[in-house]
Amino acid sequence: xxxxxxxxxxxxxxxxxxxxxxxxxxxxxxxxxxxxxxxxxxxxxxxxxxxxxxxxxxxxxxxxxxxxxxxxxxxxxxxxxxxxxxxxxxxxxxxxxxxxxxxxxxxxxxxxxxxxxxxxxxxxxxxxxxxxxxxxxxxxxxxxxxxxxxxxxxxxxxxxxxxxxxxxxxxxxxxx
Numbered sequence: 001x002x003x004x005x006x007x008x009x010x011x012x013x014x015x016x017x018x019x020x021x022x023x024x025x026x027x028x029x030x031x032x033x034x035x036x037x038x039x040x041x042x043x044x045x046x047x048x049x050x051x052x053x054x055x056x057x058x059x060x061x062x063x064x065x066x067x068x069x070x071x072x073x074x075x076x077x078x079x080x081x082x083x084x085x086x087x088x089x090x091x092x093x094x095x096x097x098x099x100x101x102x103x104x105x106x107x108x109x110x111x112x113x114x115x116x117x118x119x120x121x122x123x124x125x126x127x128x129x130x131x132x133x134x135x136x137x138x139x140x141x142x143x144x145x146x147x148x149x150x151x152x153x154x155x156x157x158x159x160x161x162x163x164x165x166x167x168x169x170x171x172x173x174x175x176x
Contacts, residue, residue, distance in 0.1 A: 008071040017063035024056025043159055100132055116166035118156075122148040 031050035038044050108124040115123070125147045130140035155161045165172075 009067050009069075010071060014064055014067045017060050017067060019060075021057050021060025021064060024053045024058070024060055027053030028057060029053075048159060048161065097132060101128065104128060104132070112164055112166065114166045116168045117163045118148055118151055119166070119168065121151060 027049045031046040031053060034046035034049070035044040036046045036050075104124055104127055108120050111123075112120045122144050126140055126144040129135045129143050130137060135143070155163055
């Protein structure tokens with residue numbers, strides 16, 4: 001059994017958190033090109049990127065501060081030193097899982113124009129929970145349905161953001 005790895009600031013982790021903060025700042029600044037509210041008083045197109053950008057900026061800065069103050073080595077965080085604890089088969093399984101998740105995200109992005117955003121994200125969630133995380137089919141279906149429902153409530157019902165519907169768009173079917 002190996003001794004615990006001391007928690008020290010790690011340059012790649014600090015840099016990654018800095019990138020999160022920079023992305024948040026970019027979204028927040030970029031949102032000023034849009035209106036905060038529409039003429040009818042409804043939420044404008046600047047609200048989502050500004051609020052999200054500000055939250056990403058704050059979380060990113062908090063994480064950078066946390067990392068610089070004492071590091072953040074935790075069990076399972078993927079620190080290279082911790083790889084000694086994994087057998088070659090376990091390490092291969094972890095890499096395969098990572099490749100599967102990244103490939104799933106790429107495929108999901110590619111099918112959004114066909115299936116629409118909500119359905120694509122729901123199917124991605126179903127695949128990741130059932131196949132990658134090996135959860136029961138019932139649990140995977142419930143998590144996927146909740147993902148769909150919460151996404152619909154937030155983006156469609158509350159924020160009224162027009163999401164890509166793909167082939168499910170009524171305009172596509174009205175042409176046929």
